[in-house]
Structures are given as C-alpha cells and as structure tokens.
Amino acid sequence: MPTRLASRVFAAITLGWLLAGAPLAHADERWIVLGGDIAATLAALDADANVVARDDTVLYPPQMAALPSVGYLRQLSAESVLSLQPDRVLAAGHAGPQEVLEQLAAVGVTVETINAPPTLDAIADKVRTVGRLTGRSEEGDALASELDQKLERLARLPPLPPTRAMFILQHSGLTPRVAGSDTAAHTALEAISLENAFAAMAGYQSVGAEALAKQAPELVIMSQRGLNALGGEAALWQLPGMALTPAGREQQLIVIDDQALLGFGPRAPDQLLTLRQAAEDLLGAPTTAQVSP
Incomplete structure (x- = not known):
C-alpha cells in the first residue's frame, strides 16, 4: 500500500476509533511519547505505564526522562523508533518529519498526533485529547477544568507595575x-x-x-x-x-x-x-x- 494511501486509511481508522471512545491500553502495549508537553500530560493523567521510550525533548517526569531516546523530536528516523518495537506512538503536532510518521503507520504502528496551537488556551483541549486517546477521558476532563480555572484566575489578577x-x-x-x-x-x-x-x-x-x-x-x-x-x-x-x-x-x-x-x-x-x-x-x-x- 503506498505511504500516502496508508496515511489516509490510518487517519480514517483513527477518527472512527476516537469517535467510538478510546479503549484502555493492553498491559503489554509499548508506547513511545514524542514531545515534552505530551509526556507531562500522560504523567499528570497517570497514563504513562506503557511508555517505553521518548524523544530528546522529554525531560519530565524524571522516570520518563530516564527511558531510552529515539532522537530529536523534529528529526526522527523510522529506524530509531521501530528499534524499540512500539505498538503506539503519541506525538506532539510538531513531531516529524511527517514522512517518518507515515512510514510508522504503514507498518502497523498506531500513530496518534496531538495537534494544538502553542497557546495557553489550547492546554485544556490538549489534556482532554490525551485523556481520550489513553482511555482516561474522565480524568482528562477533570484536569482540563482545573487548569482552565487556574488560567482564569491568573487573567483576573490586577496588572503589575509597568515593568x-x-x-x-x-x-x-x-x-x-x-x-x-x-x-x-x-x-x-x-x-x-x-x-x-x-x-x-x-x-x-x-x-x-x-x-x-x-x-x-x-x-x-x-x-x-x-x-x-x-x-x-x-x-x-x-x-x-x-x-x-x-x-x-x-x-x-x-x-x-x-x-x-x-x-x-x-x-x-x-x-x-x-x-x-x-x-x-x-x-x-x-x-x-x-x-x-
């Protein structure tokens, strides 16, 4: 199957799976996380038990930072990722190159890309998305609500002296x-x-x-x-x-x-x-x- 066609098929399957609700991971699944924000979100949702590797930008939490690295987030190779035998990759939107992610999907790795703009307003949506993808929708919704409340409280604070x-x-x-x-x-x-x-x-x-x-x-x-x-x-x-x-x-x-x-x-x-x-x-x-x- 050509890579582009495989990518389209994968996207359709992933969309249907998301709409149906993400199942809990099998205990023996092997996950790779790409992106420090995604890694921190997995940890916050207590959804990191299946993570076996990460990219160089994942420096938190310490136990995840100690895992093997597959390289730099934006300069990945299919060989380095596949060497860890992953079942699923959870990737920040700027992970790539895109061709590498398509290669992983084409050989049967489930690739979840969490696209979110680099804004504070997008944090809660990112958390909810990761919650759905890992079978922790309830925990994701609760954490997202808590984070939104903190940002709203910050926005209501009086201005600092001009500095x-x-x-x-x-x-x-x-x-x-x-x-x-x-x-x-x-x-x-x-x-x-x-x-x-x-x-x-x-x-x-x-x-x-x-x-x-x-x-x-x-x-x-x-x-x-x-x-x-x-x-x-x-x-x-x-x-x-x-x-x-x-x-x-x-x-x-x-x-x-x-x-x-x-x-x-x-x-x-x-x-x-x-x-x-x-x-x-x-x-x-x-x-x-x-x-x-």
Whole structure:
C-alpha cells in the first residue's frame, strides 16, 4: 500500500476509533511519547505505564526522562523508533518529519498526533485529547477544568507595575539569546502582566550590549539550566552591556523552570502563577497570585 494511501486509511481508522471512545491500553502495549508537553500530560493523567521510550525533548517526569531516546523530536528516523518495537506512538503536532510518521503507520504502528496551537488556551483541549486517546477521558476532563480555572484566575489578577522584562532562553558565548514576539516566552510574559523589552523583534535572537542598553530591561527571567550553563548568576551580570541596564544594576532576576513554563503542558498554569508571585515579590507589588486555589 503506498505511504500516502496508508496515511489516509490510518487517519480514517483513527477518527472512527476516537469517535467510538478510546479503549484502555493492553498491559503489554509499548508506547513511545514524542514531545515534552505530551509526556507531562500522560504523567499528570497517570497514563504513562506503557511508555517505553521518548524523544530528546522529554525531560519530565524524571522516570520518563530516564527511558531510552529515539532522537530529536523534529528529526526522527523510522529506524530509531521501530528499534524499540512500539505498538503506539503519541506525538506532539510538531513531531516529524511527517514522512517518518507515515512510514510508522504503514507498518502497523498506531500513530496518534496531538495537534494544538502553542497557546495557553489550547492546554485544556490538549489534556482532554490525551485523556481520550489513553482511555482516561474522565480524568482528562477533570484536569482540563482545573487548569482552565487556574488560567482564569491568573487573567483576573490586577496588572503589575509597568515593568520591562527580558527572557533569556540561552546564551552563546557572551551574547544572550532572548525572546521576542511570536514566542512562548512572550506569551508567558504577557500572561503575568510584564512587558517584553524585546517585543519589537520576532522569535529568539541574540542581542549585544548596545541592544541591551537601548531596551533597558528592568528584570531578567531565565531558567536554572540556562543559568548553570552560563556559569551562575555572577556570570549573568557580567555579560557585556548588562551593567548598563536597570536589571543589571539592581540585579533583578527570576529563575524559572522553562520546561514547565514554555511547553504549554499541564504544568504551565502553576508555573505562570509561580512566576507571577515571584514578580510581585521582586517588584514589591501586593501579593495576589497563589499557586493553589
């Protein structure tokens, strides 16, 4: 059967199976998860018992991160996936190449692709979808409702004092790579009422001392992994141009879990509330954010 035809047949079978309601997995089924957000969702729904492998982006939970990897999410090979003898693959929408997923389906592997836009509003739908695909619709609906409530609570919080923030994703030598618009980090900053100092640029870009001084961020947000790679907080403040910024002069830093925050999985709402609380504490704003209701 040609690959394209197999893909169409598979899509039709999958749709019918979803409409009928997903059965519980057989105990001996072998699953591979592709995408950190999908892995975190499986764990949150207690639906990860059948997972035997993952891709390189799956760093949470620890027991799943310890499983064999089939490679990078966007550069998979059918050989690496099939070497783990999976019965089912649960993949984030940006997993690929698509040809590889079609090859897996053509040889009988059930490939479930969970397509969701990279937005906070899509988190609950993603959770519900994974719940249906794993026979945990009730648990998925309950978790989705809880996550929506947290995001709604975040949206109702009063604005923070006007503050220009810089989100450093990583660094390259002495040049930080920061988040502009059209990024998950920009969405996160907006969600907690911080202004992205580099919103005028698109995507993640490296910025030098002149740009830092010009945009004058008052607050730096960075992951612990990124900070460790840089050499610690002292090294951050020594980056060229950082001393010319209000953030550098006052050493205003918030350290976050970027995997939990930027993957738009089930951990994102709590991480946003934690980030909002940290910003309130640092800026001396009234305490309004709580991680637990």
